[in-house]
Amino acid sequence: MIKPVILALLLLLLGGCSDSPPPKVVLAINPWPGYEILYLASQKGFLAEEGLNIELAQVATLSDAQRAYLSGRVSGFTSTMIEAVQVEALGGKPVKVVLAADYSNGGDVILAHSNLPDVKSLKGKTVGCEVSSLGIYVLNRALAANGMSLDDVKVINVEQGDGGRMLESGEIVAMVSYPPYSFAILKESHSHLIFTTREIPGEILDTISIDADILATQPDFVPRLRRAWQKALDYFQAQPEEAIAMMAQREGISPDEFQAAINDLYLLNTADQQKMFDDVSKLENMARSVCTTLKHIDAVEGDCSHVIGMFDVSGGR
Structure with a gap:
């Protein structure tokens, strides 16, 4: 016959096992x-x-x-x-x-030099984005919405943390970005919004x-x-x-x-x-x-x- 104290200890141990994370x-x-x-x-x-x-x-x-x-x-x-x-x-x-x-209802954006008024003005120019993920998709959709394709621009891979610097240096004229990076780019470079995902809802x-x-x-x-x-x-x-x-x-x-x-x-x-x-x-x-x-x-x-x-x-x- 198991003593009550031992039984209580066994039940406590079993209970602890069942509650393991x-x-x-x-x-x-x-x-x-x-x-x-x-x-x-x-x-x-x-x-x-x-x-x-x-x-x-x-x-x-x-x-x-x-x-x-x-x-x-x-x-x-x-x-x-x-x-x-x-x-x-x-x-x-x-x-x-x-x-x-x-x-994203406006959060993902394309930022461009202030002398480029819209997406169409990117034709023939160098645009930065993360080419293996969202960036290339947003850029493709923005160009398509303006009767263009990726063949109309030169695309280079740019990590988000480098976007502002490369816009300022002139290595790129536009960058596909999102917060908080887009806020920093707007502060650090002479750029403005030319496209947001509000234009491709859902x-x-x-x-x-x-x-x-x-x-x-x-x-x-x-x-x-x-x-x-x-x-x-x-x-x-x-x-x-x-x-x-x-x-x-x-x-x-x-x-x-x-x-x-x-x-x-x-x-x-x-x-x-x-x-x-x-x-x-x-x-x-x-x-x-x-x-x-x-x-x-x-x-x-x-x-x-x-x-x-x-x-x-x-x-x-």
């Missing part, structure tokens, strides 16, 4: 006001409240986030739909898009993607993440001054600049997520359209069939 998921995250909601969720304890063990690994750019995943250094990453669509085509492990953070969707194998071992990861995301959004709405001050400081911009950047986004809440992931065929069509455009500009290879099944609908049911 889930394996850590390391998520690469680049500067972008919409992604700051994740940091807010982490800093205010909402991720932990939902039983999530997520480490946010800061990287410099969208391309860096994608590269971190491709190299196996992280298990997921923040990005636009463009980078998420690319990873498997570039040889990375299959991912699932688990959360849609926001639509096309640039910012996402969070996770290694599909991770999700197979943590089936409740997605609903937990979406609940933590909503808690952070609720906190942002309830305590806007404090939240904006925290997020602006991390982005290295002023609270007013952060507010201006957020105004150029449409942050997606739980109801938006539910509606979006319930209509998964629409998401897959969007991904296929993005992939087709990337194929046209030689940014990916293959038939784009990998976008089918790329979206995790478990969190919306």
Whole structure:
């Protein structure tokens, strides 16, 4: 017969085993006001409240986030739909898009020398962008909207941190950028806006993607993440001054600049997520359209069939 004290100790040990934290998921995250909601969720304890063990690994750019995943250094990453669509085509492990953070509604921009009034004035000139990710897509769409193509300009790869310097030196006449980098470029160089994603509404969707194998071992990861995301959004709405001050400081911009950047986004809440992931065929069509455009500009290879099944609908049911 087991003594009561020993039995109590056994039950305590068994209980402790059952409450062990889930394996850590390391998520690469680049500067972008919409992604700051994740940091807010982490800093205010909402991720932990939902039983999530997520480490946010800061990287410099969208391309860096994608590269971190491709190299196996992280298990997921923040990005636009463009980078998420690319990873498997570039040889990375299959991912699932688990959360849609926001639509860029003016946040992604093209900045040009002040003597160039519009996109058409870029014809025959050198333009900088991140050629392996969002930048080339935005540039292609801006040119197409003005009856031009990438053949009408000379495109060179420029990292976001070098955009302002290269505009000032004359190495490029325009740069595809986004906050907080675009704010710095506008301050540091004699440039102005000639295009924003407000002209292509609904096309640039910012996402969070996770290694599909991770999700197979943590089936409740997605609903937990979406609940933590909503808690952070609720906190942002309830305590806007404090939240904006925290997020602006991390982005290295002023609270007013952060507010201006957020105004150029449409942050997606739980109801938006539910509606979006319930209509998964629409998401897959969007991904296929993005992939087709990337194929046209030689940014990916293959038939784009990998976008089918790329979206995790478990969190919306």
